[in-house]
Amino acid sequence: MSTPDAETELRRLLLAGLDGDEAAYRRFLQQLAGHLRAYLGRRLFGWPDDVEDLVQECLLVMHNKRHTYQPDQPLTAWVHAIARYKLIDLLRARGARDALHDPLDDDSPLAAASQQDAHDAQRDLMGLLQSLPDKQRRPIECVKIEGLSVVETARLTGLSESAVKVGIHRGLKALAARFGAARRLESHA
Amino acid sequence: MKTDDLIALLATRAGAERRPATGAALVRAVCVGLLGSLAIVLVGYGLNHRFPQVLGMPMFWMKLGMPALVALCAGVVASRLARPGVSAGRAGWGIALALVVVWGVAAGQWLTAPPPERAELLWGQTWRSCAFSITLIALPVLVAALGALREMAPTRLRLAGAAAGALAGGAGAAVYALHCPELGAPFVAVWYVLGMALPVALGAWLGPRVLRW
Numbered sequence: 475m476s477t478p479d480a481e482t483e484l485r486r487l488l489l490a491g492l493d494g495d496e497a498a499y500r501r502f503l504q505q506l507a508g509h510l511r512a513y514l515g516r517r518l519f520g521w522p523d524d525v526e527d528l529v530q531e532c533l534l535v536m537h538n539k540r541h542t543y544q545p546d547q548p549l550t551a552w553v554h555a556i557a558r559y560k561l562i563d564l565l566r567a568r569g570a571r572d573a574l575h576d577p578l579d580d581d582s583p584l585a586a587a588s589q590q591d592a593h594d595a596q597r598d599l600m601g602l603l604q605s606l607p608d609k610q611r612r613p614i615e616c617v618k619i620e621g622l623s624v625v626e627t628a629r630l631t632g633l634s635e636s637a638v639k640v641g642i643h644r645g646l647k648a649l650a651a652r653f654g655a656a657r658r659l660e661s662h663a
Numbered sequence: 664m665k666t667d668d669l670i671a672l673l674a675t676r677a678g679a680e681r682r683p684a685t686g687a688a689l690v691r692a693v694c695v696g697l698l699g700s701l702a703i704v705l706v707g708y709g710l711n712h713r714f715p716q717v718l719g720m721p722m723f724w725m726k727l728g729m730p731a732l733v734a735l736c737a738g739v740v741a742s743r744l745a746r747p748g749v750s751a752g753r754a755g756w757g758i759a760l761a762l763v764v765v766w767g768v769a770a771g772q773w774l775t776a777p778p779p780e781r782a783e784l785l786w787g788q789t790w791r792s793c794a795f796s797i798t799l800i801a802l803p804v805l806v807a808a809l810g811a812l813r814e815m816a817p818t819r820l821r822l823a824g825a826a827a828g829a830l831a832g833g834a835g836a837a838v839y840a841l842h843c844p845e846l847g848a849p850f851v852a853v854w855y856v857l858g859m860a861l862p863v864a865l866g867a868w869l870g871p872r873v874l875r876w
Contacts, residue, residue: 494679503670539816551748559818599664
């Protein structure tokens with residue numbers, strides 16, 4: 475895949491996804507994961523085990539912050555800024571300031587996806603999900619895992635429809651926060 | 664958990680995502696914060712006792728306009744920094760321009776004034792409280808602006824916090840001008856600028872602490 479095409483294709487999929495095309499959004503996330511794996515893998519070669527955890531954390535926060543992407547901006551810049559932000563956070567927690575001298579801020583276009591397969595992440599996202607309060611965990615389980623509609627979930631859980639939507643939104647935000655907190659805890663252990 | 668499972672979770676019923684215009688949330692938040700600032704000035708300080716004659720004085724408009732320009736430019740910078748991968752842009756130069764103009768006017772007034780009157784132009788009657796009053800009046804706007812930035816995704820936290828501080832400081836100083844009895848440009852050049860600098864420092868300190876995500 476040549477790189478300018480990667481930017482064009484990813485951007486098209488994201489914009490379609492933001493307009494409500496779920497299949498396009500799923501493909502966007504899949505391709506994005508490949509790019510992130512390559513981008514972070516190159517910069518975290520000292521800690522290969524951390525790569526997939528960070529890929530997942532980036533996917534989660536990019537999903538939560540997707541409203542901050544504006545179509546007038548190169549998607550590469552948006553993706554790399556967030557990946558770099560999370561990478562520096564990780565390296566800081568590791569006290570590995572030397573690694574910050576690596577060319578973190580090269581703004582080359584989205585690189586081709588990594589050849590390596592996705593490893594399982596070490597962190598147990600399902601475990602983190604279980605730690606959320608019921609009014610966030612239940613809507614996520616029903617809508618995002620079982621694929622029920624908001625209306626069905628509201629009937630099933632006794633929550634209002636807006637409470638279901640708010641629960642998903644807040645739950646995913648809380649999940650991202652716990653991701654970061656868990657990482658900082660591990661690195662201090 | 665496999666990454667593909669996470670992707671499935673995120674994509675399932677993700678729905679359409681509203682994309683508000685850049686800065687819309689910040690503008691809304693700042694308007695709410697401004698109401699708080701206005702309330703502090705009107706209730707706690709009172710309008711300038713020479714209202715409305717003061718509306719005819721150029722100095723009043725400089726005290727209002729210079730900080731307002733600072734707030735406007737800082738708001739543009741803050742809304743840009745709230746988006747990952749977007750540079751601070753050139754609006755920061757507007758802040759520099761506002762400072763250069765007020766310092767230029769102040770220097771002119773200082774140099775043309777007879778020496779015995781210079782102290783009054785610089786110190787006025789309220790120099791002790793001015794900067795702290797502006798900081799206090801800026802606080803509602805600072806809280807509101809930081810709250811709006813938290814909903815976005817700033818990646819340069821100290822800079823974004825400082826921009827929110829400059830936005831709040833400019834807004835606070837402009838609102839304080841409704842009360843402020845001083846008429847010397849040197850007074851504004853020193854004490855208003857100091858009053859705006861304090862929220863900037865506060866914002867830069869708060870940024871990495873409250874904007875982290």
